[in-house]
Structures are given as C-alpha cells and as structure tokens.
Amino acid sequence: MTINKRIGIGLLLLVLVVGGAFLFEQLIKAQGSRNGKLVPVVQYDKIAVYLDAGVIRQLGEQERERKQSTGNSNEVSLGFVLGSAGIGDYKYIEARGVGDSEEFKLSSREIGSIVLSPNSNSTFAMIDKADGNRVLLKEVTKFHVTN
C-alpha cells in the first residue's frame, strides 16, 4: 500500500475518532439519563450539572468531613449536593425516578430532611429522614429546579 493511501486512511480514522467521541458522549448521556446512572439537574431549562453514584459518594465524604461526623454511610443531604452545584436560590425541586415511579415536588424547607444514598447498581436513591428513612425514589433519574 502506498504512503498516500495510508495517509488517506489515517485522516479518515481521525475524523472517525473525533466523530465517534462526540457520539459516544451523547450515547453515555442518553443511556445514563434513562437508567438513572447519570442524573441531570435542570435549572432555567438547561442542564446545570450531572450527578452519579460516585459523585454522591464523594460529596457524602466531603459533607461528613465538614460536619466532622464519623458515620460510615455514603448518603449526602440534597441541600449539600445542590449547594455544591451552585444552586442555592430556588422555590422548589422536582425529582423524578426510573419508569413510572412517583414525582416529588419539594420546597426548600422540605429539602432539609432529604438525603441521597448510592445504590449498588451505580444509581442513587432519595430518602426522607424525617419520615423514618422512607425511600421516596429508589432510583432517581432527574432533578428540576424551579426558581
């Protein structure tokens, strides 16, 4: 094979690499948002931040360090997560789960008792501590912030 042919194939490969990378990213986002492994937080009709079980685990560690708590659980308060994403001023938060699960509308006052806890399958659950650790959503798929 001549060098020109090899260069042609190489350039084609570069185009495929760049195109494939954008496609891969979109697929990961779409698939992750569907199965609750990548949870978008929407504010002003734009995605402000993405969350996943790993982020929840790390934010949980940070919150415990800040509060100097020695607890071993991975959960983190929803208020701390939103604060970390720079979302502080809102009227209420709508949370949606996988499939036909219930949709929750939480005011800024109600959010105080809500925690997020990572599941073993890379998703995370939303739990109400004030209601005896009641699981509100087993697998969260979306948060919508309303100002």
Place this chain on the structure above:
Amino acid sequence: MKDMEEEKTAADLENPADNFIFHIGLADVIRLTMFGTLISVSRFVFQLPVGIPGHTSVYWMGLLILGKGLIPKFGAGAIMGIVSGILAVVFGLGKEGPLLVFKCIVPGVLLDILAILFLQKLESIWVGIIIGALISWSKLLASIALGVILDIPMVFLAMGFGYATLLHVIFGAAGGVLATVLIKRLKPRLASSWQS
C-alpha cells in the same frame, strides 16, 4: 563458517553497547533518554494554568515524534515513554501517582507501531499530523482508563469526552507538524554525527 560465527560473537562481546536494549545501541538509548527527560522537563516548565485539556500534547507529542524521527528504531518511543513516565512520577506531575508511568508509556508504544504502519516517514507533515493526533488521543484514553482504575466518578470521565478528544487531536497534530519541520531540518545535519 564456524570461524565466522566465532568472529561475530567476539565482535559482539567487544562492543555490547551496540545492542543495549530493544536492539538499540547505548548511544541511541542515551539520546532517547535525553528526549524522555525533555518531555518531562517541558511538562514541568510549561505547565500552564489555562484549563484547556490536551494543551501539553503540543510539546509532549512533538518531542516524542522528533525523537522517533531522529532515531527511527523500534522501541525508541517506548524508551522515551518509560523515561518520561519515571521522571513525571519523580517530579510529581499529574494526580495519578505511580500509575502516571502507564499514561506516558502508551503514546510511546503506539508511536513505535504507527511509525511502522506509516513506513517510518515521520518527516512528512501529513504523517506527523496523523501520528501526533492519534498518540495524543491515546494519552486521553490512558487517562480515562486510569480514572476507571482509580474509581473516579464516570460523570467526570464521560462529560466533555468529545470536546477533550477534539482538543487532544488538534494539539497532538500541532505537535506533529512542529516535529516534522524539526526532523526535516535536523536529520541531515545529525546523520553523520549520530551514527552509532
């Protein structure tokens, strides 16, 4: 015949430096070590807080291709990668710790393979663009693989992957172009003095 073999063995024993590692002579290994050192030193010196992913590829991939272009032997890229990786760990570059060596070796090894596929024509600008872009992208893939090993949340790895790929390809290609220009200028001058 037997005499000839004995003579050859004797010649090998007389000058073991001609076949030091990967069938590369000691003089070339020292030169490659210099390039590997330059890669790490340049990363250390030119560390810019610009927050653009892959901008280090301009001099990182440029120096890798330059070294391989001036010493076109199989294993040259791997040696430069190993040296730059060890030095990067010593300098404390990156957040991956000792695993950083892996991220430095991957582009070097891929360079060795791609140089064969492109018939060692590293002085061609198009070949420089393609090889620079691909080895720069391999660095990004190695970073993602390290992220998976180090249990970094998938969000951080997947987000902006397309954008990071595009920038790595552009900066790697720029490094490749710079390297081909330097290879064209330096190779004729060094051809006589760099014979090992």
